[in-house]
Amino acid sequence: MNEQDFGIELVYQSLLKHLKDCLHIKKLKVYESLSSTNDEAMRLFYEGEESGTIVVALEQHMGRGRLSRSWMMHRGDVACSLLLRKEHLPPSHISLLPLVIALAVHDALAELGINTMLKWPNDIVCEGNENKNLGYFLHYKKLGGILVESAFSKTTISGAIIGIGINVVSNAKLAQEVPYAAYSQQLAPNIGMLAIIEKLIEKLALEIDSFKGSFFADVITRYEQVSATIGQQVKVLQGEEEIKGKALGLNEEGALLVFDGKKTHAIYAGDVIAI
Numbered sequence: 062m063n064e065q066d067f068g069i070e071l072v073y074q075s076l077l078k079h080l081k082d083c084l085h086i087k088k089l090k091v092y093e094s095l096s097s098t099n100d101e102a103m104r105l106f107y108e109g110e111e112s113g114t115i116v117v118a119l120e121q122h123m124g125r126g127r128l129s130r131s132w133m134m135h136r137g138d139v140a141c142s143l144l145l146r147k148e149h150l151p152p153s154h155i156s157l158l159p160l161v162i163a164l165a166v167h168d169a170l171a172e173l174g175i176n177t178m179l180k181w182p183n184d185i186v187c188e189g190n191e192n193k194n195l196g197y198f199l200h201y202k203k204l205g206g207i208l209v210e211s212a213f214s215k216t217t218i219s220g221a222i223i224g225i226g227i228n229v230v231s232n233a234k235l236a237q238e239v240p241y242a243a244y245s246q247q248l249a250p251n252i253g254m255l256a257i258i259e260k261l262i263e264k265l266a267l268e269i270d271s272f273k274g275s276f277f278a279d280v281i282t283r284y285e286q287v288s289a290t291i292g293q294q295v296k297v298l299q300g301e302e303e304i305k306g307k308a309l310g311l312n313e314e315g316a317l318l319v320f321d322g323k324k325t326h327a328i329y330a331g332d333v334i335a336i
Contacts (some may be wrong), residue, residue, distance in 0.1 A: 069093050072119065072255065079259045085149060085269040086262050088114040096123040098142035099224040105144060106220055112146035113269075117258060121226075133235050138292035139205070139227035139257050141266060151272040155218070156329070157315045159183045159209045160284050161276075164177050166205065167287055169260040171229075174249045175204075178289040181308070181317050181333055183207040183300045184228065186289050187243050195241040199335045201289055204215055204228055225261065229254050251325040261330045281311050288335060295319060298332040305336065 073091040076199040080087055088111055095101050095118040097289040102116045113197040134140050151158065164178050170177050170185070180186045180198050185205035189195050197203055205227035212220035226234070228244045235242050245252060271279070285291055290308050297319060306321035 066294075067119070067255070069119065072117065072191055075212065075255050076117065076258060076262070076321075078261050083262060083266045085266045086113045086143065087111070090114065091117045092119070094118065094120040094122065097121060097224075098140050099208060099222050102142040102144045102222045102224075103210065103212060106146075106222065110144055112149045114144040115141055117264065118143070121125035121176045122165050129302050133232070133239070134226060135228070135230055135232040135235065137230040137254055139225060139229060139231075139254050139261075141225055141261070143223040143225075144220065145223065145269070146160045147218075148200050149269055149272070150221060151276065154265060154277040154280075154314065157277055157280050158221060158223075159207055160223070160311075161268050161271075162209065162265070162281055163301070164280065164283055164287075165264040166207065166225060166227070166261065168259065169264040170204075170245070172264075172286065173252045173256060173260055175245050175252065176248065177204055178287050179284065181288060181290040181311075183209070183316070189241070189243070198289065199293070203239075204243040204245060214219070214312075223265075227257060229257065276315055281313060281315070284315075285310055290317065290335075293335050296336045297326075297328050298334070299328075300332070304328070304331075308333075 069091050076089055078249045079265040098116045098118050118140045120136050159182050163183050166185055167177055177185050177187050184203055186201040187204050189200045189202040191200045192220040208224040211218045231244050291310055293308050295308050304326050306319040309320050312327055316329045317329055319326045
């Protein structure tokens with residue numbers, strides 16, 4: 062059976078088996094259709110749902126990424142969100158959370174034979190035609206993305222909702238509208254949505270466990286090793302401000318360090334374009 066034909070119960074039972082030995086992800090909710098898995102996970106957070114709950118949608122109609130950009134999903138793709146409360150968040154260096162999640166996605170895909178790199182801060186990319194700039198980030202294609210949203214108790218961060226979207230199956234409409242889009246089954250034809258989410262659960266749980274120690278130095282080193290951004294000449298757009306220079310690496314807070322020829326800028330947010 063094609064995974065695009067899978068129903069809620071089959072997906073639920075298949076994924077549930079992988080939670081039994083998982084220390085930090087213990088609860089699973091699978092939906093036929095949602096506007097956004099992040100929105101549903103946020104709703105569940107404020108209703109008191111336990112930390113370590115993962116929300117999966119077979120169809121998602123209003124997915125979004127950073128800067129409120131839309132995320133198009135095709136049935137058979139990955140759309141999931143993880144609800145974490147304060148007890149499951151790092152006690153320090155919370156700004157590294159998007160990078161940690163990106164590493165979990167990278168490592169999960171790598172173990173499935175899907176080779177990717179990371180575009181700072183939270184895009185999952187793969188190699189395209191090296192001789193052609195695809196209008197996104199040099200020759201790279203975008204396979205997936207991550208959206209981390211904070212949940213608050215009054216003015217204090219009390220949790221986080223971690224959304225992950227990965228293109229799995231070819232989508233003619235998306236290919237027409239987003240020519241730099243990639244699909245994991247182009248790289249690993251026999252690996253489907255279920256296998257990816259199962260491996261994601263495993264890797265996310267391992268990363269959560271690492272928060273107990275001084276994880277931040279390891280995160281920076283690992284991220285820099287698989288970054289498609291570092292070493293490139295880039296333009297960073299921050300509202301009306303523009304910074305051009307070479308991406309040198311990350312600081313301990315996960316900011317991108319860009320040297321413009323005179324000074325090094327620490328970029329905490331912005332649209333990064335290769336030049």
